[in-house]
Amino acid sequence: MRDAFHEQLDSVFDDLADISNRVRIAVHGATTALLSGDAEIAERVISQDAAIDLARERVEDNAFSLLSLQQPVAGDLRVLVAALRMVSELERMGDLSVHVAKIARLRVPNVAVPEDVRPTVSRMADVAESMVGRLARIIVDRDVEDAIAFAEADEEMDRLRRSTFAELLDGDWPHGVEAAVDIALLGRYYERIADHAVSVANRIVYIVTGETPHSHESVAEVAVDL
Amino acid sequence: MRDAFHEQLDSVFDDLADISNRVRIAVHGATTALLSGDAEIAERVISQDAAIDLARERVEDNAFSLLSLQQPVAGDLRVLVAALRMVSELERMGDLSVHVAKIARLRVPNVAVPEDVRPTVSRMADVAESMVGRLARIIVDRDVEDAIAFAEADEEMDRLRRSTFAELLDGDWPHGVEAAVDIALLGRYYERIADHAVSVANRIVYIVTGETPHSHESVAEVAVDL
Numbered sequence: 001m002r003d004a005f006h007e008q009l010d011s012v013f014d015d016l017a018d019i020s021n022r023v024r025i026a027v028h029g030a031t032t033a034l035l036s037g038d039a040e041i042a043e044r045v046i047s048q049d050a051a052i053d054l055a056r057e058r059v060e061d062n063a064f065s066l067l068s069l070q071q072p073v074a075g076d077l078r079v080l081v082a083a084l085r086m087v088s089e090l091e092r093m094g095d096l097s098v099h100v101a102k103i104a105r106l107r108v109p110n111v112a113v114p115e116d117v118r119p120t121v122s123r124m125a126d127v128a129e130s131m132v133g134r135l136a137r138i139i140v141d142r143d144v145e146d147a148i149a150f151a152e153a154d155e156e157m158d159r160l161r162r163s164t165f166a167e168l169l170d171g172d173w174p175h176g177v178e179a180a181v182d183i184a185l186l187g188r189y190y191e192r193i194a195d196h197a198v199s200v201a202n203r204i205v206y207i208v209t210g211e212t213p214h215s216h217e218s219v220a221e222v223a224v225d226l
Numbered sequence: 227m228r229d230a231f232h233e234q235l236d237s238v239f240d241d242l243a244d245i246s247n248r249v250r251i252a253v254h255g256a257t258t259a260l261l262s263g264d265a266e267i268a269e270r271v272i273s274q275d276a277a278i279d280l281a282r283e284r285v286e287d288n289a290f291s292l293l294s295l296q297q298p299v300a301g302d303l304r305v306l307v308a309a310l311r312m313v314s315e316l317e318r319m320g321d322l323s324v325h326v327a328k329i330a331r332l333r334v335p336n337v338a339v340p341e342d343v344r345p346t347v348s349r350m351a352d353v354a355e356s357m358v359g360r361l362a363r364i365i366v367d368r369d370v371e372d373a374i375a376f377a378e379a380d381e382e383m384d385r386l387r388r389s390t391f392a393e394l395l396d397g398d399w400p401h402g403v404e405a406a407v408d409i410a411l412l413g414r415y416y417e418r419i420a421d422h423a424v425s426v427a428n429r430i431v432y433i434v435t436g437e438t439p440h441s442h443e444s445v446a447e448v449a450v451d452l
Contacts (some may be wrong), residue, residue: 178394181410
């Protein structure tokens with residue numbers, strides 16, 4: 001049987017998994033709003049972000065009182081500090097979904113993403129959502145194998161971001177400056193969601209193995225190096 | 227006389243101040259490279275980021291061993307956890323300076339910022355650099371008054387980001403898609419540097435007063451709401 005400390009620690013990780021489910025719903029809603037120009041869905045993503053913020057506060061309070069009352073050392077301390085970091089990253093992924101939803105809302109009744117970039121943006125969104133969708137299980141089951149496999153998805157995100165830049169900058173962009181700015185920022189937001197997902201997954205690997213997976217150069221840097 | 231714990235805690239805060247000085251130099255260098263198209267300065271900012279990453283690791287290791295060996299509670303624990311968060315944010319500000327430097331490098335021998343947007347971008351950079359420049363003293367002296375005054379600089383950053391969007395999207399942008407994408411991303415990077423600076427300043431206010439200053443809506447959200 002688990003002692004009280006480890007039971008409370010498990011419950012912190014259940015809360016992290018719950019937040020990552022909420023973030024997945026936010027990413028999915030933001031993308032749906034973006035690709036369909038649906039203001040109502042965008043509003044829902046924006047207003048539901050407060051629940052993610054609240055859930056983060058709860059995790060922080062619980063982790064903090066565990067730190068303070070149980071004074072864990074060594075491995076347990078590392079796990080708890082990692083939890084505090086993961087919850088910040090998950091919350092930030094929620095904020096980034098809100099940014100996507102706000103671009104969607106801003107262009108209603110139009111759709112921010114022109115038809116010919118839709119495949120690339122839509123694929124970026126799918127990759128991001130799928131990464132977030134895997135996090136809950138990785139967090140609860142400490143699934144190191146799947147966490148390490150995130151590197152592959154992250155590389156696809158790199159390639160997709162480079163594609164958006166290629167489409168924007170090939171000298172033949174027909175959709176004007178507003179759409180170009182939207183696509184550049186949307187690419188950045190999805191890429192950052194993926195970056196944070198990789199970081200959360202890496203923290204699970206670290207908790208279990210004591211090693212951080214070697215991270216290749218940040219997506220943003222590769223993309224901007226185009 | 228301070229006891230050993232508080233002496234080590236002071237040294238963690240001295241390291242945080244040292245990192246914020248390095249970040250200020252990075253922001254300054256990135257802006258200089260950006261506005262002059264100087265590849266050498268851009269390279270320097272990019273290569274010096276490794277030193278910021280190392281300094282962050284040192285702070286994390288020290289904070290972690292303080293947590294583990296001294297098992298602080300209540301106020302001391304909150305201060306140490308806040309230090310761990312501040313160092314992540316400072317490191318991130320270094321990364322964002324690298325992003326600015328990489329846009330500068332990408333456009334050499336040209337300058338990424340067209341002449342007529344230069345005043346706005348240059349002012350954004352000044353506001354960001356000045357905020358970062360104030361952090362070292364705020365961190366070491368626990369200068370709550372100056373930390374609270376960051377709200378003003380942050381509001382100016384909001385207005386400047388809105389100005390860049392207005393310039394980009396007034397239907398009369400003569401500089402093409404590449405420059406528009408650069409300006410949109412640069413605006414985002416400087417804004418994020420300012421956001422993180424506000425967050426670090428707010429943590430100092432929290433450490434000293436136990437209260438977090440009311441933060442107005444995130445800059446990004448206001449800007450995207452244009």
